[in-house]
Amino acid sequence: MRLPPPDHALSPLTGYTRAHWEAAADALLAAVTPYATEDHALYHLPGDHESWSGRLSDGLEGYARTFLLAAFRRDETALERYADGLAAGVSGVWPRIEDRGQPLVEAASIALALRLTRPLLWDRLDDAVRRRAADWLGDALTAQPWPCNWELFPVTVGGFLESVGHAPEASRAAIDRGLERIEAWYVGDGWYSDGPGRAFDYYNGWAMHLYPVLHAWLAKDQDLLSLYGDRLEAHLASYARLFGGDGAPLRQGRSLTYRFATAAPLWLGALTGRTPLPPGETRRLASGALKHFLERGAVDPHGLLTLGWHGPDPSVLQGYSGPASPYWASKGFLGLLLPPDHEVWTAREEPGPTEREDAATPLTAPNWLLQSTRSDGLVRLHNHGSEDARYDPHYTRLAYSTLTAPSPSYDNSVILDGDPTRTGIEPLGVGDGWAASRHTAGGGARVTSVVLVRGASEVRIHRVTGAPPGTPVRVTGWPTENAELLPALGLDDSLTGHITDDTMLFVALARLTVDPATRSEPLDKTASVRRPTPNEIDVHWQDGPAWRVTLSRDTVEVTPLVD
Numbered sequence: 001m002r003l004p005p006p007d008h009a010l011s012p013l014t015g016y017t018r019a020h021w022e023a024a025a026d027a028l029l030a031a032v033t034p035y036a037t038e039d040h041a042l043y044h045l046p047g048d049h050e051s052w053s054g055r056l057s058d059g060l061e062g063y064a065r066t067f068l069l070a071a072f073r074r075d076e077t078a079l080e081r082y083a084d085g086l087a088a089g090v091s092g093v094w095p096r097i098e099d100r101g102q103p104l105v106e107a108a109s110i111a112l113a114l115r116l117t118r119p120l121l122w123d124r125l126d127d128a129v130r131r132r133a134a135d136w137l138g139d140a141l142t143a144q145p146w147p148c149n150w151e152l153f154p155v156t157v158g159g160f161l162e163s164v165g166h167a168p169e170a171s172r173a174a175i176d177r178g179l180e181r182i183e184a185w186y187v188g189d190g191w192y193s194d195g196p197g198r199a200f201d202y203y204n205g206w207a208m209h210l211y212p213v214l215h216a217w218l219a220k221d222q223d224l225l226s227l228y229g230d231r232l233e234a235h236l237a238s239y240a241r242l243f244g245g246d247g248a249p250l251r252q253g254r255s256l257t258y259r260f261a262t263a264a265p266l267w268l269g270a271l272t273g274r275t276p277l278p279p280g281e282t283r284r285l286a287s288g289a290l291k292h293f294l295e296r297g298a299v300d301p302h303g304l305l306t307l308g309w310h311g312p313d314p315s316v317l318q319g320y321s322g323p324a325s326p327y328w329a330s331k332g333f334l335g336l337l338l339p340p341d342h343e344v345w346t347a348r349e350e351p352g353p354t355e356r357e358d359a360a361t362p363l364t365a366p367n368w369l370l371q372s373t374r375s376d377g378l379v380r381l382h383n384h385g386s387e388d389a390r391y392d393p394h395y396t397r398l399a400y401s402t403l404t405a406p407s408p409s410y411d412n413s414v415i416l417d418g419d420p421t422r423t424g425i426e427p428l429g430v431g432d433g434w435a436a437s438r439h440t441a442g443g444g445a446r447v448t449s450v451v452l453v454r455g456a457s458e459v460r461i462h463r464v465t466g467a468p469p470g471t472p473v474r475v476t477g478w479p480t481e482n483a484e485l486l487p488a489l490g491l492d493d494s495l496t497g498h499i500t501d502d503t504m505l506f507v508a509l510a511r512l513t514v515d516p517a518t519r520s521e522p523l524d525k526t527a528s529v530r531r532p533t534p535n536e537i538d539v540h541w542q543d544g545p546a547w548r549v550t551l552s553r554d555t556v557e558v559t560p561l562v563d
Contacts, residue, residue: 001027001299011349014247016287018336018345024290025073025333031303032066032327033081040085041093043324049307049314051322053102058322060094064106064113065327071113072333079121086110087125090132097136099144102320107140108153108211109330111160115218116337122164134166141167141174148195149207151178159215179212179224190235191365198425199395200366200386201253205265206331209235217272229274236269237276238363240285241353241370244402245377247288252381252400254392256316257307257325259298260289260332267335270344279343280350286335288352298326305329315405316394354379360433360453367427369435371453376515378403382451382458384437385427396422398449398460399478401512407479414449414462414506415474416442428556434547436556442467448551450558454541456518457526458510459488461537463551464499471499478512485510488529489537505551507537 003023006015036043043062044055051058063085070078097103114122114133122130140157158174161167185193185208192208193199209232216224242250242262249262263286269275270282277285297311305326306312338344353359354372361370367385372378380401388395393406397413400406410420419442428436428448436450445467452459464473474496477485489507490497497506511523528540532548538561540546546561 001294001303003294010346011283011287013284013349013351013355014287014291016283016291018340020287021290021333021336022073024294025069025336026075027303028299028305028327028330029066029070029073029075029078031299032062035062036081036085039088039093040081041089042085045304045323047307047323049317049321049323051102051325052319053322056095057102057106058324060089060103060106061322062324062327063089064109065324065330067113068109069327069330069333071116072330072336074117074120074336076120079117082113083121083125086114086121086133087129090129090136094136097139097143100146100150101143104140104143104145104150104153107137108156111137111140111157112214115160115163118163130164134161134164137161138167138170141170145178146195147181148199149203149211151181152207152211154178155215156211159219163219175215182208182212186231187365189363189365190231190233190238191363195389197389198366198386198427199388200368201395202249202258202262203253203255204235205239206258206261206328209265210268210331210334213268213272213274225272225274229272232265232269232272233274233276236265238361238370239265240277240281241359241361241372242379242381243285243288243352243354244379245352245354245374246402247285247290247292248402249289250379250381250400250402251309251316251394251405252383252386253394254318254388255321255325255328256309256394257321258328258331259293259305259309259326260286261329263289263332264334267332267338267344270342271334271337278347278350280347281352282344283335283347284349285352286332287349290332309405358455362430362432362435364430367430367435367437369430369433369451369453371456371458373456373513373515373518375518376456376513378456378512378514380453380512382435382453384430384435384449384451385425387423387425391421391423396425398422398451401478403482403512403514404478404480409476409479411476411479413476414441414447414464415476416445416447416464416467417471419443422447431558434549434558436558442471445471446553448556450549450551450556452539452547452549452558454544455526456511456513456515457523457541459527459529459539460508460510461549461551462506463535464504464506465553467499469499469501473497473499473506475506475508477508477510480512482514483510483512484523486523489531505531505534505537
């Protein structure tokens with residue numbers, strides 16, 4: 001991909017400006033054009049990972065997701081192709097929108113693109129094409145979505161159809177129904193669960209906030225914009241801390257092949273004026289994410305986004321992932337809706353939180369602890385509250401980072417008698433440099449886990465109950481040579497211990513860093529650990545405070561320890 005020369009005067013950290021975003025968008029659009037059918041209604045991108053929806057649906061996905069990119073870019077030449085494709089698609093080429101079918105997802109992208117470009121595309125179409133398109137989209141108003149972010153797809157379609165006067169009552173009903181349903185999943189501090197339960201991931205930003213806020217903004221509904229804007233602003237205050245100093249987002253959650261779609265909520269805050277972030281920091285974080293992936297193989301030699309994270313990587317795919325799925329990354333180009341003279345484009349880049357300070361940031365709603373270190377630019381997420389309904393290594397591990405990927409050998413886990421299962425995660429609180437949770441493991445045993453952090457160091461504490469005496473307990477750490485894991489209490493040098501009548505506490509020291517200066521300090525010197533009573537652990541940080549951790553069957557207390 002050919003990009004302009006870096007501009008380190010305006011963007012000293014990434015070198016990226018609006019011109020780089022425009023060039024990247026143009027290159028991505030140009031690369032997919034040869035794969036369109038003659039009528040431009042379908043984009044059959046190459047790849048050997050066909051989604052469970054089939055080739056026709058995958059072709060629609062290619063159209064819809066790249067159309068969204070063209071809408072953000074507002075390229076009239078490209079939009080003409082998509083207008084032709086729309087006319088053909090709604091004349092019998094596209095599959096119908098049915099209950100819980102993939103076309104419902106793609107209808108939302110098409111509707112949003114049409115709403116954003118109405119004077120350039122929709123208003124220029126023949127009346128007959130508009131009627132057929134509205135009728136095709138109209139099935140989304142009553143189609144049953146999956147109970148998750150899918151509830152917002154009828155909202156998005158309804159918002160467009162209401163704006164053009166099509167089926168206003170049904171459109172309004174779809175909008176109200178979807179917005180009402182997501183209320184049950186809002187848990188505070190700007191965080192939604194992606195459906196019932198506690199599935200926290202990037203869908204918060206690129207779906208749960210994106211669609212309601214954009215709908216309210218486009219509809220000029222100030223009451224809705226106040227409600228959803230407040231939530232977005234609260235979310236961005238912590239969201240900004242999920243990016244490493246190298247621009248990498250945390251590798252956690254599903255659908256990670258959408259990559260720099262992680263920039264979408266950052267731009268959304270600037271677009272609607274609902275962000276706590278300075279404009280230079282917004283652009284730095286967004287450009288950092290785009291640059292991170294473009295420089296690490298996200299685009300193949302043909303200019304196409306691959307199915308993966310950096311390059312092709314099946315470990316981040318789901319059954320619904322097809323060749324065009326990565327083009328939900330188009331959402332990351334939302335910032336192109338902002339005019340070139342907007343301050344988010346003209347302000348000088350400012351460092352993100354990870355570049356400014358070491359921090360241990362508790363996020364109460366998802367029960368996460370974010371541990372970041374300025375010296376190496378790494379962010380580590382200690383997961384004590386997120387779990388998907390289906391087993392997924394991108395949800396169930398105790399920790400994730402901007403450097404590592406979950407391993408098949410069960411990194412960051414507690415393994416009881418060879419069983420690494422972690423289900424039924426219950427949050428037990430987060431605080432100043434600590435987080436705690438409880439889960440079920442090993443055939444019904446209960447594990448209470450606590451992590452305390454300072455700098456790059458971690459103290460990991462596990463209390464096991466309900467396991468038979470003699471059960472082996474092994475703890476694992478970060479899956480990289482840049483990590484350390486040392487036994488502290490109850491574990492031997494292989495990080496394995498055994499349940500006895502009076503020994504159920506297991507403690508290890510961990511560290512993940514690529515900073516040579518940090519690694520030169522012995523890990524076992526950064527903290528000392530002792531066990532004054534069977535259910536208490538005292539942690540003394542070498543260069544900081546001391547804490548007492550009290551673990552009971554149902555609670556965890558972390559209190560300052562005064563000598």
